[in-house]
Amino acid sequence: MAVKTLTIDGKAISAREEQTILQAARENGITIPTLCQLNGTSDIGACRLCLVEVAGIPKLLPACVTRVGEGMEVSTDSERIREYRKMIVELLFAERNHVCAACVENGHCELQDLAISVGMDHSRYDYMNPKCAVDITHPRYGIDHNRCVLCGRCVRVCDEIEGAHTWDFQGRGANTRTISDMFVPWGQAASCTSCGKCVQACPTGAIFRRGSTVAEMKKDRTRLDFIVTAREKKQWIA
């Protein structure tokens, strides 16, 4: 196991060569904001919130899918990075219909927390106001596409941890939609085991427990951590 030495925000650290910048940073108590990343599932670099600067490379790199390198000088916080992160969050808000005040996840939402942490007080972009459906055909859960940020956590958790692959994407760009099975209502998706992992994985109020009222939905990610730890380390601990 080769070890690489590098600096993140001026702090000298050592990391295993297969680790990503994000993993190395977290191990050393350095916080990099993320949204699409979910422990136990593959990293896809989709949300671009974990962009960092690496000395000598002009473009920004996503920390979740960039491996550490010997002598790397990584910066996780600069004026340029802060501006991009804020822009990304603003674009996420502009793309769908996020109405925090009346949302089931209000107060416990990762997107809302991100908006606060990047200092977003409004979106500079015109809201697209897309027409999105709510699907509560499933007896226990519901999905509201108005609140979906297309992070794909539900898709990966369902495929990689539950092994059902009920969720996937349809369409491209802003027209992408999360769909169940071959684009059937969730309640009719034969592959769904109703395990609820997607509910816990979803960072916003897009996937929720049916019957939830405003600000009532709290996601419990420790359940997912438990399963991942049990599978990977054969340790049945929370």
Add this chain to the structure above:
Amino acid sequence: MSQRIVIDPVTRIEGHAKISIQLDDQGQVEGARFHVTEFRGFEKFCLGRPFWEMPGITARICGICPISHILGSAKAGDAILSVKVSPQANKLRRLMNLGQFVQSHALSFFHLSAPDFLLGWDSDPATRNVFGLIKANPELARKGIRLRQFGQEIISLLGGSKIHPAWAVPGGVRGPLTAEGIDWIKGRLPEANETAELALTLFKGMMDKFKAETQIFGNFPSLFMSLVGPDGEWEHHDGALRFVDAAGNILADHVAAADYQTVIGEAVEPWSYLKFPYFKLMGYPAGGYRVGPLARLNCAEHMQTPRAERELQEFKSLSSGSVNNTFLYHYARLVEIIAALDTIEQLVDDPDILSDMVRADAGVNNLRGVGITEAPRGTLFHDYTVNRDGLLEHVNLIVSTGQNNLAMNRTVEQIARHYVHGEKIEEGMLNRVEAGIRCYDPCLSCSTHAVGQMPMEVSLLAADGSVLDTVARA
């Protein structure tokens, strides 16, 4: 030459409105209209949402009485789930509604209307407001503000916040009151009672002074509607609908929530965003009725507590039939504060309000649900139709101020006929017309299902439509 006077915007009410007064060739009032100029659209944009979210969404109709919408919406949700909420949950909901009554009525009396009574109709409009009142009578203003705080705090103790608490839900409520909450309420009750009695004594003492207003501010026969209990007692949350006429005769009784459309129709006029509900059996506009504190006291035969009962009977002795003077809405509001405080006192001694058995769980068992509750300003209807999954397909909201629409128009006309003569608008006249509207404590944000202050403007318009005179308030 005939003219039209327009008061736009109307002040010290909740929302945006204007009043137009039509003068004939002799400069006498020919007619007057109260226009609500807000457009909201809640009934439309809620479509497609799960009904479970509706208490949270419809609460945003109004920041003054979100509780009424939350409770009405939760009750409509109960009907869709086909559940009867637990007695504990119902008591908790009732407690919150009473807190709402106290805060809203205190706001209407002390903050919005008392400046007229205590500083005078013709006093300087720049100081004829709650700040003027604080300057003139700081002790009374302080008591009024603290009474409102008492009501607001009850809401907060139950729901976690004073405004828009996401607490009452289809099937019940999210949680009970705490022992600390009970202690706080009990600690502040004596002061609240003292202030309520003081206000009532103050108002009764002014009745002689306001003889003219009592006769002119919307004194006309009309129907009244409110919820009453099974034995005709005063009710603010449960019970069934009752209509009484100007003479006090019961025209319809025990009308269940789900059957409201058998007795209530809604008419539309091109000059206002506010609909005109009417009593179906008498048609439009003859079936115009009033709701709110005055209507509740006219419909109720008795109160649940001795002190409130004494006040009710004294109030009823003002007239042989129903009390028809709109100005006495203020009086009725104070009697209701007394009744609310008495009932709060009873509820905080009931161990049920600490119970955690407060929420029933069920699926969609009914495709339609109607929830009725008494808001401080009058009866509130939430009527939802959902699909099999629980997504809204149709929403009808009938809000208290809407039901007073016909009466408010009539009140404006009556006051204008008495006070407006000639082409020039006098400030005192403007204020009296507004005060007539303020008797109803209208909430236009609610009734058109917007937010904001209620500025008012009056314009005098000639027959050809040209503006002769305008007085505006910001």
